[in-house]
Amino acid sequence: MEKSLVINPDKCTGCLQCELACSYENEGVFNPSKSRIKVFTFHQEGRFVPYTCTQCSDAWCQQACPVDAISLNPITGAKVVNDNNCVGCKVCTISCPFGTINYNHSTGKVIKCDLCDGDPKCVSACPTQAITYVDADQTGMEKMRQWATQTDNSPSTNA
Amino acid sequence: MHYIIVGAGPSGVIACETIRKMDQDAQISLVTGQIEPPYSRMAIPYFLEEKITQSGTYLRHDANYFSNNNIDIVSQLVTKVDTAQNNIVLANNETMAYDKLLIATGASAISPPIAGIDSCNVHNCWTLEDARNIADKAVSGSSVVLMGAGFIGCIILQSLLKRGVKLTVVEMGDRMVPRMMDDTAGGLLKSWCESKGITILTSQQVTAINETNNSDHALNVELKDAESLAADLVICATGVKSNITFLENSGIAVDQGIIVNEFLQTNIDNVYASGDVAQALDFSDQTKHVQAIQPTAVEHGRIAAINMVNDNKNIHQGSINMNILDTMGLISTSFGQWMGVPGGEQSILLDKDNYRYLNIQFKDDCLVGISSLGHTQHIGVVRGLIRGKVKLGIWKDRLMENPSRLMEAYLATSLSQV
Numbered sequence: 268m269e270k271s272l273v274i275n276p277d278k279c280t281g282c283l284q285c286e287l288a289c290s291y292e293n294e295g296v297f298n299p300s301k302s303r304i305k306v307f308t309f310h311q312e313g314r315f316v317p318y319t320c321t322q323c324s325d326a327w328c329q330q331a332c333p334v335d336a337i338s339l340n341p342i343t344g345a346k347v348v349n350d351n352n353c354v355g356c357k358v359c360t361i362s363c364p365f366g367t368i369n370y371n372h373s374t375g376k377v378i379k380c381d382l383c384d385g386d387p388k389c390v391s392a393c394p395t396q397a398i399t400y401v402d403a404d405q406t407g408m409e410k411m412r413q414w415a416t417q418t419d420n421s422p423s424t425n426a
Numbered sequence: 427m428h429y430i431i432v433g434a435g436p437s438g439v440i441a442c443e444t445i446r447k448m449d450q451d452a453q454i455s456l457v458t459g460q461i462e463p464p465y466s467r468m469a470i471p472y473f474l475e476e477k478i479t480q481s482g483t484y485l486r487h488d489a490n491y492f493s494n495n496n497i498d499i500v501s502q503l504v505t506k507v508d509t510a511q512n513n514i515v516l517a518n519n520e521t522m523a524y525d526k527l528l529i530a531t532g533a534s535a536i537s538p539p540i541a542g543i544d545s546c547n548v549h550n551c552w553t554l555e556d557a558r559n560i561a562d563k564a565v566s567g568s569s570v571v572l573m574g575a576g577f578i579g580c581i582i583l584q585s586l587l588k589r590g591v592k593l594t595v596v597e598m599g600d601r602m603v604p605r606m607m608d609d610t611a612g613g614l615l616k617s618w619c620e621s622k623g624i625t626i627l628t629s630q631q632v633t634a635i636n637e638t639n640n641s642d643h644a645l646n647v648e649l650k651d652a653e654s655l656a657a658d659l660v661i662c663a664t665g666v667k668s669n670i671t672f673l674e675n676s677g678i679a680v681d682q683g684i685i686v687n688e689f690l691q692t693n694i695d696n697v698y699a700s701g702d703v704a705q706a707l708d709f710s711d712q713t714k715h716v717q718a719i720q721p722t723a724v725e726h727g728r729i730a731a732i733n734m735v736n737d738n739k740n741i742h743q744g745s746i747n748m749n750i751l752d753t754m755g756l757i758s759t760s761f762g763q764w765m766g767v768p769g770g771e772q773s774i775l776l777d778k779d780n781y782r783y784l785n786i787q788f789k790d791d792c793l794v795g796i797s798s799l800g801h802t803q804h805i806g807v808v809r810g811l812i813r814g815k816v817k818l819g820i821w822k823d824r825l826m827e828n829p830s831r832l833m834e835a836y837l838a839t840s841l842s843q844v
Contacts (some may be wrong), residue, residue, distance in 0.1 A: 276843055305804075307834050309844050316843045318833075330724050333436055333466030335487045352487060354472040357750045360802065361759060362721045364810030366833055370757070370802045 269344045271403045272380075272387060274317050278397035281306055281315035288392035292383055294371075301371065303380040304389045304398075317398055319389075320367035320380040322346055328379065331362035344403075345382040353377055427452050429734060430514060430522060432504050433530035433669075434458035436466060436720055437701030439485050440727035441528050441734075442497045448735045455522065456492065457514070459503035462554055463489075468720055470557045474564075474585035480554065504531075507676040509694045526696045526734045529673075529684060530727060533666040533702035533718050538573075542635030547644045548660040551582055563659040566590030571647045571655055573632050574663035575602040577751055580615070582663070583624060584754045594625040594655055596632050596647075598664075606749050606760035610776065611783050611799050618756045618781055627652065635660055668703045668716050681705055683716040689738040690730035698734055700726030709744030709813065710762045710794060717747050746812055750805070756781055761808045762795035763787055770794065773829040786829040791822040796832075807836040816840050 286302035294301040304319040326346045329337040336352035337359065339345075348368075355375040359368050368379040380387075382400075390400045429445050431438045434456055442454050458464065462480070469483035486492070492499050502516035513523045535550035537543045549559045564570055568591050572579050575597035586593055595602075601612030602619070616626050631650040638646050643656035668683035679685045679693040683705035690698050690706060700706075701723035705714045722745040732740045748761040766772055766787045775784040782800035786793060793811045810816075811832070818825065821835040838844035 305833075307837055309834065309838070312844050314844055316837050318837060318843075325728075330440060330728065331721050333468040333485065333720060334482065335485060352482070354469050354478055354482065355752075356468045356472070357752065357757070357802070358468060358720050360805055361748050361750045361761070361809060362724075363806035364813060366804030366807035366810065366836065368806065369804065372802075 269403045270385070270400050271322065271344070272319065272382070272390070273399045273401055274319075275397050275399075276314060276316040278395045279306065279315040279317055280395055280397075281308060282394065284392040284394060285317060285389035285398055288388040289380075292388040293378070293381075301373075301378070303367075303369075303378055317389075318367070320346070321365065322380075322382070323365075327362045327364060328359035328368045331358050333358060340381070340384070343382045343385045346379070347381045348377055348379055350374070350376050428455070428523065428525045429453065429528070430455045430457060430524040430526075431528045431530060432457045432514065433532055433701070433703070434460060434464035434485075434499070435530060435532045435701060435723065436485060437532075437723035437727035437730075438528070438530035439464050440724045441530060441700060441731040442492075443495070444728050444731035445735055446495050446497065448732070452735070453498075454496065455498045455500055455524075457500045457502060457504055457516070457522070459501075459517075460553075461501070464492075464499075465554055466720075467552065470551070470554065471582050471585045473554070473557050474561055474582060475588050483554065503672075505672055507673060507678065507697070509677045509697060512696065524696075527698070528727075528730055528734065529678075529692075529697065529699045529703055530701045530723075531669040531672075531703045533668050533716070535662070536665050536667050537662050538632075538664055540632060540634055542637065542645075543662065545635055545637055545645065545660075547637075547658065548635060548662060551578055551661050551663050552666065560659070560661060561589075564589045564591050564661075568592070568658040569643060569656055570594070570659045570661060571596060571632070571645075571657040572661045572663060574665070575599075575626065575628070576605060576663060576665065577603060577749060578666075579661075579663040580751055580753045582661075583619065583622075584752070586661075587622065587624070587754065591659075593623075594627065594657075595619070596630050596649065597626070597628045598631050600629045602626065602628065603751065603758070606751070606764070607758065607797060608765065608785065611758060611785070611797055614778065614781055614783060614799055615753060615756065615758065619753065622754050632660075666702070666718055668705075668718075670703060681714075685714060688741050688743075689733040690726055690742055691733065691738065698730040700730040707742060707744035709746045712744060715747075717745060719747065719749060721745070721748060746809060748809065756799060757802050758797070758799045759801070759805055759808075760795070760797045762793075762812045763789075764795040764797040767794055771826070773826045775829050784829045786825060786832070788818075788822060788825075791818045792816065793818065793825075793832075796829075801830070804833040804836075807833055810840060811836055814840055 286299035506515040535552035684699035
């Protein structure tokens with residue numbers, strides 16, 4: 268069964284452990300600005316919202332990539348950036364309507380969530396279970412995908 | 427069912443893939459006039475910079491990708507489309523019959539009609555062949571004149587500087603990248619380029635290019651209102667136009683490009699068009715333009731293919747014009763109606779010293795466009811907000827105060843996460 272990240276902002280305390288774990292796992296440094304998951308702070312509402320890629324099925328980033336640098340990991344369902352192919356043109360960063368693939372100035376390539384090969388470090392780092400990794404059919408992922416379809420207004424080509 | 431796709435750019439390749447996903451039994455032919463495997467123009471600056479080799483520009487990296495997906499590549503230029511007989515004629519005089527045809531022949535670089543433009547040391551920067559020619563001549567210490575400071579011109583500045591050339595840019599407009607930047611952004615970009623040692627001449631024109639007998643420099647470039655320039659190489663990046671001349675007498679309706687309806691279908695029922703050759707709906711102003719940008723090319727390719735297979739089940743609501751440009755490390759973007767709309771409102775953040783600029787445009791309480799310098803994180807949500815016509819409510823006031831909170835506005839309004 269494919270699994271997906273489920274984020275419950277109600278449980279998030281804004282501790283940013285997920286950002287630190289992500290940047291350390293993927294970039295080898297404790298630097299939240301290099302994290303692929305980002306916690307947004309809403310001071311007025313007193314609320315924290317962690318946010319990252321939902322691995323949408325007809326991935327906009329993957330289709331827009333001009334050099335075949337984004338591929339599907341068939342086991343996890345993640346869309347993964349291949350650094351050897353990425354030239355850093357950033358077309359994917361304007362194509363993704365969710366804003367979850369970003370340019371990394373220090374490498375000259377783009378970065379996005381790859382589900383850490385099926386063991387997402389943001390999940391193990393989260394002390395309050397605001398981020399969990401569970402079977403896809405129990406998640407709000409379907410809701411997210413429906414929203415993605417609305418903006419696209421296209422039936423899935425996988426149908 | 428035999429689908430013929432003419433043109434092996436991103437739009438044609440995505441169309442082939444989409445058809446194959448939907449119909450395992452379809453016969454798919456991808457006809458291309460290029461000698462190289464399908465490649466991407468977006469990658470050319472990185473090839474010029476020698477960050478990648480030629481194969482790094484290929485749209486699909488597996489050498490057997492197309493044969494594995496049962497897509498036949500036919501390497502011939504198409505000279506004619508006969509819509510009465512449902513066939514295309516190739517340069518070798520062979521014909522190929524189609525059931526459904528997609529024209530995705532893209533665009534070609536244009537050159538202004540000035541004396542000397544055909545000189546062997548003047549090149550466009552559009553194809554891989556152009557890039558190879560430029561790489562041969564743009565060697566360390568050489569003097570290069572770049573005509574045109576548009577998107578293509580600006581995206582190769584870094585590659586040219588890295589090759590060690592002395593560079594002068596001549597732009598007819600009064601600022602750099604006039605089609606994606608206002609005075610403020612264009613002005614900042616100009617001073618950024620000058621700080622990197624490039625000479626930028628705006629409101630200026632090349633009037634003639636003369637070949638010299640001078641052993642130092644092969645060319646003398648005459649300017650309208652300034653002293654002429656000595657150059658070894660002139661690069662012409664003054665614009666592109668859709669490749670439609672082979673459609674003369676085909677009965678397919680054209681204007682600037684091929685005119686298509688909301689299904690990316692031409693006036694001929696079984697003929698579709700996509701990408702840089704298609705004059706299709708623009709999301710923002712709901713009129714038909716040739717946008718000639720990569721995200722639109724792939725969006726067109728996918729939607730046209732779905733409609734070819736599914737008999738027009740997928741309505742194209744128009745593509746948002748958008749660009750992202752890296753000019754020697756200064757990253758700029760533009761989306762939608764970045765220039766604003768009548769009766770609209772705008773919110774601006776400007777930090778000249780650090781080359782940061784963000785200009786966001788509203789119509790009522792919806793975002794309709796932005797232009798930016800130095801803002802890259804989560805920039806894609808701009809597409810989501812514009813495309814979803816998301817009602818911003820209180821977030822409009824917050825964005826009027828601080829336009830950099832776009833991502834928060836998106837989370838709060840589109841995803842109801844707050």
